[in-house]
Amino acid sequence: MAIKFPGIGLAKGLWLTLRTLMKRPITINYPKEKEIVVPRARGVIALDVEACTVCMLCARECPDWCIYIEGHKEMQPPAKEGGRPRSRATLDRFDIDYALCMYCGICVEVCPFDALFWSPEYEYSEGSISNLLHDKARLTDWMKTVPTPPQLESK
Amino acid sequence: MSALLDNFWILLVLKVVLIAAVVPGVALVFIFAELKISAHMQSRIGPYFAGGRWGWAQPLADGLKFMQKEDLVPADADTPVFKFAPMVVLMSTIAVFVIVPFSPRLIVRDLDLGVFYALAVGSFGTIGVLMAGWSSANKYSLMGGLRAGAQLIAYELPLVLAVVGVVIQAGTMSLNGIVAAQAAPVFEIGDFAVRLPYLLQGQVIGFAIFFIAMLAELNRTPFDMPIAESELVMGYLTEYSGLRFTMFFLAEYAGMFSMSAIAATLFLGGWYLPGLSLDVLEFAGPLILMGKVSLLVFLIIWFRWTFPRLREDQLQRLAWKWLIPLALLNIVGTAVAKVVL
Secondary structure (H helix, E strand, O other): OOOOOOOHHHHHHHHHHHHHHHOOOOOOOOOOOOOOOOOOOOOEEEEOOOOOOOOOHHHHHOOOOOEEEEEEEEEEOOOOOOOOOEEEEEEEEEEEEOOOOOOOOHHHHHOOOOOEEEEOOOOOOOOOHHHHEEOHHHHHHHHHHOOOOOOOOOO | OHHHHHOHHHHHHHHHHHHHHHHHHHHHHHHHHHHHHHHHHOOOOOOOOOOOOOOOOHHHHHHHHHHHOOOOOOOOOOHHHHHHHHHHHHHHHHHHHHHOOOOOOOOOOOOOOHHHHHHHHHOOHHHHHHHHHHHOOOHHHHHHHHHHHHHHHHHHHHHHHHHHHHHHHHOOOOHHHHHHHHHOOOEEEOOEEEOOOHHHHOOHHHHHHHHHHHHHHOOOOOOOOOOOHHHHOOHHHOOOOHHHHHHHHHHHHHHHHHHHHHHHHHHOOOOOOOOOOHHHHHHHHHHHHHHHHHHHHHHHHHHHOOOOOOOHHHHHHHHHHHHHHHHHHHHHHHHHHHHHO
16 A cells, blocks of 8 residues: 655655756747648648639538639530530639638548648647638649658558 | 945935935836746747837836826725725835845945844735735635735744744844855865855755745745635725725835845855955946846745646645744754764
């Protein structure tokens, strides 16, 4: 049976803080040193404009409605002579308001054509809240920071 | 040079200027130490950018920030009392340094009743705290002020009683006399003399009681009920801003300095270190005392960032049921030992 000395808890507490004092802090000096983020971190959402078909699924599934999409149909010339002209959806506007976004990732999950990707980039804070609305060009820019997906496990 | 120093008034001005410069300076160092040590105890880095390396200028920057703030007085406050309270607190803290011996000669005034003076002037700050709490016209301030009053009165007793043991053993109340008594050999075998501070001469209980009571007097965690951010906003400091808040803040850390200096002098031998001659101590004395003070201040900071706050009734029980009887026993034991040995 272990003997319990009165006040042993006080000594234990002191020992714990002293040990922590001697250890390296787990926080880092943020602007000077940077954390290495994990590849699958949910930093920002990138858009591949070529893959997007303006299906609006992401905008509809978004729980806080932070995705704004506008588009129009353009008639394509027929593929063969004498054929019927086909319509093609073109993206005019694709904005994500990061002031509203809650990083749930439902839009990325729901996109049927893999036009949306998670990027681990996180340094896009702004002085003005309106600047958190990232437009199509900026979302496309984030594509550069999307890491290549890991190889599938081979059997 | 020595003729200049023999003039009473010049010497007095020199001493006052020295105290007025050294005490806030050391307080700033302790504030910085607290920032850094608390950060590392919580596995953080703490201030880093102010002043370049390690953020050493953080307390200075904080001080500048406080000076720029508006000196607010609440509409319902008792203005003269409200404005005077921080001065009383800071004054009582700094007045203690009159009797703190930094070296055999570097002492503002070696009073015969030095210990008595220190305890009397030190408890004068209670009035300032009560003034601040009452005049702020704020319920949190009032609660904080009342708690502080109850706490400071309760812990004044063990503080005084703990010191009595040392006074009995030294046979004098002059602080320089107490240091000299600790410099005297306990026993001698030929040329070999053993000189011990009072902590190692059986005043362990006395030191423990003095240290706990000191924490309570300084309103430091685990006895920080008068300030208690999570219950009383900031207690009696709630309505203070700007320079007046800075004065309270400075008084807290200067109080840590003064109380630690007294504790170091009474129990740890003050400026004396065995093995050094008096000529060396003349210059090394202040450094030795500061080393001992830093040790105690580290202990205070360490306690603050380890222990949670006590409840008000637990605080009173600790003082009246444990510390005061123990201190009385300590006095009896010391007196018996003094007479018998």
